[in-house]
Amino acid sequence: MxxxxxxxxxxxxxxxxxxxxxxxxxxxxxxxxxxxxxxxxxxxxxxxxxxxxxxxxxxxxxxxxxxxxxxxxxxxxxxxxxxxxxxxxxxxxxxxxxxxxxxxxxxxxxxxxxxxxxxxxxxxxxxxxxxxxxxxxxxxxxxxxxxxxxxxxxxxxxxxGAPTAPYVDQYDCTENADATPKKKDVPAGSVFVRDPSVRRRVLAVAMGLCELCKQPGFQLPNGSVYLETHHVIPLSEGGPDSVDNVVAICPNDHREAHHGKLAGDIRTRLLDVIGKRRS
Ligand SMILES: [Zn+2]
Ligand SMILES: [Zn+2]
Incomplete structure (x- = not known):
C-alpha cells in the first residue's frame, strides 16, 4: 500500500x-x-x-x-x-x-x-x-x-488506524474496567494494587504474542489483541508491581502458571523471559 x-x-x-x-x-x-x-x-x-x-x-x-x-x-x-x-x-x-x-x-x-x-x-x-x-x-x-x-x-x-488500545488484558475486559482498585478504596491487605501503566507497558512490549508460548493472543471485536498480565513472583509473595515482574501471556498459560502441575517450571521460564527482554 x-x-x-x-x-x-x-x-x-x-x-x-x-x-x-x-x-x-x-x-x-x-x-x-x-x-x-x-x-x-x-x-x-x-x-x-x-x-x-x-x-x-x-x-x-x-x-x-x-x-x-x-x-x-x-x-x-x-x-x-x-x-x-x-x-x-x-x-x-x-x-x-x-x-x-x-x-x-x-x-x-x-x-x-x-x-x-x-x-x-x-x-x-x-x-x-x-x-x-x-x-x-x-x-x-x-x-x-x-x-x-x-x-x-x-x-x-x-x-x-490501529485501535486506541491495540493490546488489552483481563483488567480491560471486566465489566467495570475503569474500577481498577486503588489503595484507599479497599481494606488494607485484601486487594493488591496494580498500576495500569505497568500492565500497559508490558502489553506494548509483548506486541500481542504470549511471552511464554509465542502464540498470538485472540482478537476482540474492535481489533484489540487479548493477553493476560501476570506477576511472575506473586504480589502475595512480595513480588513487585513493576515491568520487571510482569509478563503478558495467553489465558491458557496463565491458568497453568497459577494452577498447573508445572507451575514451578513456568515461573522459572518466565523469569528467564524477563531477563532476556533487556538484551
Ligand atoms: Zn501462551
Ligand atoms: Zn497471574
Missing part, C-alpha cells in the same frame, strides 16, 4: 488550527507578549512536536517522508531515547522529551493519538553546516494512530 493521498500534505495549515481541530484546548496560546492577534505563533507552543489534552487526546507531528508501509499498515518507527543520545543538546531536546512523555501518556491512558503529517521544503544548510528542515505543507490525518509496540530498547512503532 502506498502512502494514501489523504495524508499527503498539500497546503500549509497552521499548527494552531490543526491542534485545535484534534481536540486540544488552545486557549492558553494567546497568553504571551504579542497577544491574541498572534496566538498561532506563540513560541511556547508552535514549535512543539507534541500536544496533549489530558484524558482526551495526544497529537504528534510526524514527517511524511518518514512514514513507512509495513504489512499493509502505515507506520512510523521512532526511537526517541536513541535520538536523544545522538543529539544531547539544543532546542530539540526538550521538544523530543515532551513527545516521549506524550506518547507514554497516550499508552498509559489509552488515549487516541492524532497525527499532523508534515512535508519539508528541500533541506537548507545553515552557516554552521547543519542541515535544517522546515515545514512546507502539513495536514491533520483524519484517522487516529496508536502505539503498537513499545519500548524494551526504546524503540516504538506508531501505526495508523
Amino acid at each position: 502506498p502512502i494514501p493521498a489523504e495524508i499527503t500534505p498539500r497546503e500549509h495549515l497552521r499548527v494552531f488550527d490543526l491542534v485545535r481541530e484534534a481536540g486540544v484546548d488552545v486557549s492558553d496560546w494567546k497568553n504571551f507578549a504579542k497577544g491574541a492577534a498572534h496566538e498561532a505563533s506563540n513560541p511556547k507552543y508552535c514549535y512543539e512536536w507534541s500536544f496533549l489534552q489530558p484524558g482526551r487526546v495526544v497529537v504528534l507531528k510526524l514527517w511524511h517522508d518518514k512514514l513507512i508501509e509495513s504489512n499493509g499498515h502505515i507506520e512510523q518507527h521512532l526511537n526517541l531515547i536513541a535520538d536523544a543520545r545522538k543529539e544531547p543538546t539544543g532546542s530539540r531536546v526538550k521538544r523530543r522529551e515532551h513527545m516521549r512523555q506524550a506518547i507514554h501518556i497516550a499508552i498509559d491512558g489509552k488515549l487516541p493519538i492524532r497525527v499532523i503529517v508534515m512535508k519539508a521544503r528541500p533541506p537548507r544548510i545553515t552557516k554552521t553546516g547543519k542541515k535544517t528542515r522546515t515545514v512546507d505543507h502539513q495536514i491533520l490525518d483524519p484517522l487516529p494512530w496508536a502505539v503498537v509496540s513499545g519500548e524494551a530498547n526504546g524503540g516504538i512503532v506508531l501505526r495508523r
